[in-house]
Amino acid sequence: KQEVTQIPAALSVPEGENLVLNCSFTDSAIYNLQWFRQDPGKGLTSLLLIQSSQREQTSGRLNASLDKSSGRSTLYIAASQPGDSATYLCAAKAAGNKLTFGGGTRVLVKP
Amino acid sequence: DGGITQSPKYLFRKEGQNVTLSCEQNLNHDAMYWYRQDPGQGLRLIYYSQIVNDFQKGDIAEGYSVSREKKESFPLTVTSAQKNPTAFYLCASSIGGASEKLFFGSGTQLSVL
Numbered sequence: 001k002q003e004v005t006q007i008p009a010a011l012s013v014p015e016g017e018n019l020v021l022n023c024s025f026t027d028s029a030i031y032n033l034q035w036f037r038q039d040p041g042k043g044l045t046s047l048l049l050i051q052s053s054q055r056e057q058t059s060g061r062l063n064a065s066l067d068k069s070s071g072r073s074t075l076y077i078a079a080s081q082p083g084d085s086a087t088y089l090c091a092a093k094a095a096g097n098k099l100t101f102g103g104g105t106r107v108l109v110k111p
Numbered sequence: 112d113g114g115i116t117q118s119p120k121y122l123f124r125k126e127g128q129n130v131t132l133s134c135e136q137n138l139n140h141d142a143m144y145w146y147r148q149d150p151g152q153g154l155r156l157i158y159y160s161q162i163v164n165d166f167q168k169g170d171i172a173e174g175y176s177v178s179r180e181k182k183e184s185f186p187l188t189v190t191s192a193q194k195n196p197t198a199f200y201l202c203a204s205s206i207g208g209a210s211e212k213l214f215f216g217s218g219t220q221l222s223v224l
Contacts (some may be wrong), residue, residue, distance in 0.1 A: 004153070034213065043117075043201055043215035044154075089153060091213075098169070099213065101146075101153035 002027045002094050006102035014110050019077035021105050023090035028068045030092045035064050035075050038087045038104070047088075048075070080109045114138065117202050117216035123224050124189065124196060132187045132219045134202035140214070141207035143185035147171060148199040148218075157200075160185055161207060189221060197222050 003026045013019060023033070032051050036044040048057045048064040050073065056065045061078040077084055087106045091099040115136045124130045136143065142161050146154040156169030160179040174193025179185055185204075189196045200219045205211040 009151070036215075041199075041218070041220070043115075043217045044203075044213075046212050046214065049212050091154075098156060098159070099144075099154075101155075103151065103153045 002030075002092060002100040004090060004092050004100050004102040006088075006090060006105050008105060009103065010106040010108075012108040012110060013080055015080060015082060017080055017109075019075075019080050019084065019107060019109075021075040021077070021088050021090075021107070023073040023075070023102055025071045025073075025092045025100070027092075027094060028071055030068065030094050032093050033064075033066055033073045034091050034093070034099070035062075035073075036089045036091065038089060040087075044089065080107075082109050082111050085109050115202060115204055115214060115216035117200075117219050119219060120217070122219055122221045124221060125224050127191045129188055129190050130221070132189070132200055132202075132221070134185045134187065134216060135183055136185075136202075136204045136214075136216075137183060138204055138214065139182070140204035141182070142205045142211075143179065144203040144205075144213070145169075145175075145177065145185070145187045146201045146203065148201060154201060157187065 034049045035047045038044045050057045050066040063076045066073045087104045089104040091101045118133045144159040145157040158177040160166035176188045202216040203213045
């Protein structure tokens, strides 16, 4: 059974610092890995999706990497801003079209 | 605008009552999903449907039921058999297939009176 873990559960950084968010998964037989952002009391917004054949994806200040052999993905957010404060979740998609989510990392960017 | 609409935003359930959460999408997506989120935790899959008139149980289907009579709609009923229903419920959809992005609604917070 796939298990997805995100450590740490919470992170606080000063504005301008780069953010590094970690995601690990136990079963490397995934189709893709997706990173989401969730604001309090809201739904999830997809940030980046990395297919199993890819090593990374980039969108603006966001870069996500995928290493299937080690069961890890990392989301980098460059030059963090207070508006980046949110919870970030990763999810791995495996056979049966099912996503397994990590518990999320709650990020606070202090002005 | 295309998207996923969940209603209501807040819902209260009395003891022994069934309640239904609505999820409608106009993205023309084949696949739809229901997730449950408890405070500080990740999402857990309740039910999913890959096509109209077909649906499968997820990891925590007990105490829940769904229907998929129309492509646009995937309502979730929380039955009285679900003893701990207080949670944030999220509906999602995707085009279908193994490699497609998931799009989410804004969620329904269900609480027990």
